[in-house]
Amino acid sequence: MTAQLNARGDVAVVVPAAGAGVRLGPGAPKALRLLDGEPLLVHAVRRAAAAPSVRVIVVAAPAAEVESVRVLLAPIAPVTVVAGGAERQDSVAAALDVVPDDVGIVLVHDAARCLAPADLFESVAAAVRDGADAVIPALPVVDTIKQVATDGTVLGTVDRSVLRAVQTPQGFRLPVLRAAHAAAADLHTDDAGAVEKLGRPVVCVPGSDFALKITRPLDLALATHLLTLA
Numbered sequence: 333m334t335a336q337l338n339a340r341g342d343v344a345v346v347v348p349a350a351g352a353g354v355r356l357g358p359g360a361p362k363a364l365r366l367l368d369g370e371p372l373l374v375h376a377v378r379r380a381a382a383a384p385s386v387r388v389i390v391v392a393a394p395a396a397e398v399e400s401v402r403v404l405l406a407p408i409a410p411v412t413v414v415a416g417g418a419e420r421q422d423s424v425a426a427a428l429d430v431v432p433d434d435v436g437i438v439l440v441h442d443a444a445r446c447l448a449p450a451d452l453f454e455s456v457a458a459a460v461r462d463g464a465d466a467v468i469p470a471l472p473v474v475d476t477i478k479q480v481a482t483d484g485t486v487l488g489t490v491d492r493s494v495l496r497a498v499q500t501p502q503g504f505r506l507p508v509l510r511a512a513h514a515a516a517a518d519l520h521t522d523d524a525g526a527v528e529k530l531g532r533p534v535v536c537v538p539g540s541d542f543a544l545k546i547t548r549p550l551d552l553a554l555a556t557h558l559l560t561l562a
């Protein structure tokens with residue numbers, strides 16, 4: 333059944349889904365690879381559409397797959413599909429371009445984090461609604477972290493208590509994210525990085541183990557197991 337988005341919602345979700353998935357190994361673009369018989373992108377969009385505040389979803393698909401992704405997602409939720417770019421940042425920018433100006437909050441969410449639950453979208457959006465410019469879900473780092481030279485020599489142990497592993501969806505007031513992308517001179521690995529460059533505050537909310545990023549083959553196996561727990 334096609335999800336109905338909330339016409340009175342204040343949130344747009346931008347889904348970068350145009351990556352190749354090189355680290356996952358040879359095959360289709362990562363967002364179109366299957367998890368429990370469905371493309372990662374379908375899992376991701378279904379969960380985004382289930383978040384009650386979401387009014388708009390824009391997906392940046394591989395340029396050659398725009399039409400097939402439209403067809404794929406039509407039964408899942410009303411979604412706008414645009415062509416992504418060479419880098420994740422380009423894909424986010426392309427999707428951001430078609431987000432309506434009257435949406436107050438934009439969440440940027442990797443298709444690769446396809447099991448992020450609807451309540452994570454809501455908690456990030458709520459923190460933006462409460463006044464933050466930029467909000468990121470984050471988890472504590474559980475391993476000991478070393479700084480290492482290129483020859484493998486350990487240079488030191490980093491204080492992990494001040495470190496966080498950062499996920500998506502990342503939430504922003506729409507004008508803040510637009511300004512950050514317009515000003516971005518360098519590539520950033522996440523959107524909050526571009527906002528940090530503007531000198532604007534970015535705050536963390538608790539992340540979710542279900543929001544793991546499918547990057548390597550082991551992650552697909554983990555996600556398959558997580559699906560049995562959700």
Ligand SMILES: Nc1ccn([C@@H]2O[C@H](COP(=O)(O)OP(=O)(O)OP(=O)(O)O)[C@@H](O)[C@H]2O)c(=O)n1
Pocket residue numbers: 347348349350351352353354355356362363392416417418419420421423424441442443444445545546547
């Ligand atoms: N040019 C790109 C590159 C990445 N992404 C998206 O950004 C998210 C996070 O990227 P990552 O997990 O690194 O995906 P890939 O770039 O596909 O992975 P790899 O680096 O292994 O090729 C993914 O949903 C991916 O589809 C994108 O929209 N456009």
Ligand SMILES: C[C@](O)(CO)[C@H](O)COP(=O)(O)O
Pocket residue numbers: 420442498499500521522523545547
């Ligand atoms: C945006 C992100 O998922 C936050 O952790 C991450 O930075 C994407 O990184 P990647 O190198 O594109 O996988």
